[in-house]
Amino acid sequence: MGKPVPRIREAVSPRPGPRVHRVRDAAATAAAKSPHTPAPLHVTTCAKVNLSLEIIRRREDGYHEIETIFQSIDLADAIEIELTSDARIEIECTDASIPTDERNLCHRAIVAMRPVAGPSLGARMRIEKRIPSGAGLGGGSGNAAGILLAVCRGLRLDVAPEKLARIGATLGSDVPFFLHGGTMLGRGRGELLTPMEPLKQGVFVVVKPEVSIPTPWAYAQPTFGLTSHRPRLNLRAANSVLARFPRSALPFRNALEAAVVPAFPAVARLLEELLSEQPCFASMTGSGSAVYAIFTHEDRAVEVARRFAQRGLFASVAKPTRQAIEIR
Numbered sequence: 560m561g562k563p564v565p566r567i568r569e570a571v572s573p574r575p576g577p578r579v580h581r582v583r584d585a586a587a588t589a590a591a592k593s594p595h596t597p598a599p600l601h602v603t604t605c606a607k608v609n610l611s612l613e614i615i616r617r618r619e620d621g622y623h624e625i626e627t628i629f630q631s632i633d634l635a636d637a638i639e640i641e642l643t644s645d646a647r648i649e650i651e652c653t654d655a656s657i658p659t660d661e662r663n664l665c666h667r668a669i670v671a672m673r674p675v676a677g678p679s680l681g682a683r684m685r686i687e688k689r690i691p692s693g694a695g696l697g698g699g700s701g702n703a704a705g706i707l708l709a710v711c712r713g714l715r716l717d718v719a720p721e722k723l724a725r726i727g728a729t730l731g732s733d734v735p736f737f738l739h740g741g742t743m744l745g746r747g748r749g750e751l752l753t754p755m756e757p758l759k760q761g762v763f764v765v766v767k768p769e770v771s772i773p774t775p776w777a778y779a780q781p782t783f784g785l786t787s788h789r790p791r792l793n794l795r796a797a798n799s800v801l802a803r804f805p806r807s808a809l810p811f812r813n814a815l816e817a818a819v820v821p822a823f824p825a826v827a828r829l830l831e832e833l834l835s836e837q838p839c840f841a842s843m844t845g846s847g848s849a850v851y852a853i854f855t856h857e858d859r860a861v862e863v864a865r866r867f868a869q870r871g872l873f874a875s876v877a878k879p880t881r882q883a884i885e886i887r
């Protein structure tokens with residue numbers, strides 16, 4: 560099983576309307592005294608699962624219009640970041656398979672903040688990865704959202720939430736979601752967000768097979784069912800189901816399973832195995848390869864996760880969170 564999961568206690572997320580980031584902690588006091596070299600910030604960034612994912616149509620720009628329900632969970636990465644004014648970006652990462660150069664989303668997040676924070680914005684950061692990549696868990700997107708918020712907090716920038724979301728969307732379709740977290744409907748390519756009834760109950764078991772799946776591959780498959788023949792999501796009905804969960808079953812599916820499951824037998828097998836444990840719900844998340852199941856009792860979730868972990872697979876128990884980013 561994964562390492563003990565840090566619980567998200569107090570998270571930072573943009574609220575509607577312009578807002579000055581109020582900072583009361585020691586790091587912020589030091590930052591205020593020395594605006595060019597703020598004290599290091601500790602950023603915790605959650606993973607997400609998609610409770611539902613429907614593909615509406617292929618767009619001219621190569622993206623797909625989707626309708627998805629995001630849920631942040633407390634499986635999280637930890638980033639220590641020191642903001643600098645020497646325009647250098649240095650990244651250390653505990654996962655050797657993740658590039659630490661300009662391809663890293665945290666690197667791109669710093670560059671994307673320069674028009675707001677100044678051209679000399681730089682950073683030194685250390686990313687402790689607990690969220691597996693290539694899994695559909697949004698680990699990289701969450702890291703990027705964490706960096707955007709950390710720059711605002713560290714430099715005491717008053718950036719309108721809509722502007723931050725626009726910057727986030729240039730980094731990835733689900734980065735705007737991570738600026739908020741919780742339970743959210745995502746439309747457009749995933750960046751047009753509507754808050755939903757928060758999922759209060761349920762314990763997630765997230766399992767990832769050995770294989771990783773690049774998102775563009777899954778969306779490029781012609782085999783997934785476009786939703787044109789299905790009614791679009793009824794927000795009120797979906798909220799009512801979420802509010803009553805687990806007393807009422809989740810009537811959702813992930814349309815990308817139709818592309819991924821036939822091509823990756825390992826994903827198909829894990830989904831079947833999870834379903835045989837009789838959870839309240841089970842699905843692939845995003846474009847895979849991770850799958851998850853929701854149980855009502857934590858003991859049961861821990862027992863199921865342990866069995867997968869004993870086979871050498873990534874397996875983690877996680878709870879739903881109301882926000883996706885915490886900064887200390």
Ligand code: C5P
Pocket residue numbers: 621622623624625730731732733747748749774775778
């Ligand atoms: O936005 P993001 O960088 O996460 O997307 C990665 C790739 O996934 C896109 O380049 C596109 O191929 C595919 N995608 C899509 N429709 C979406 C989201 C992602 O086709 N709504």
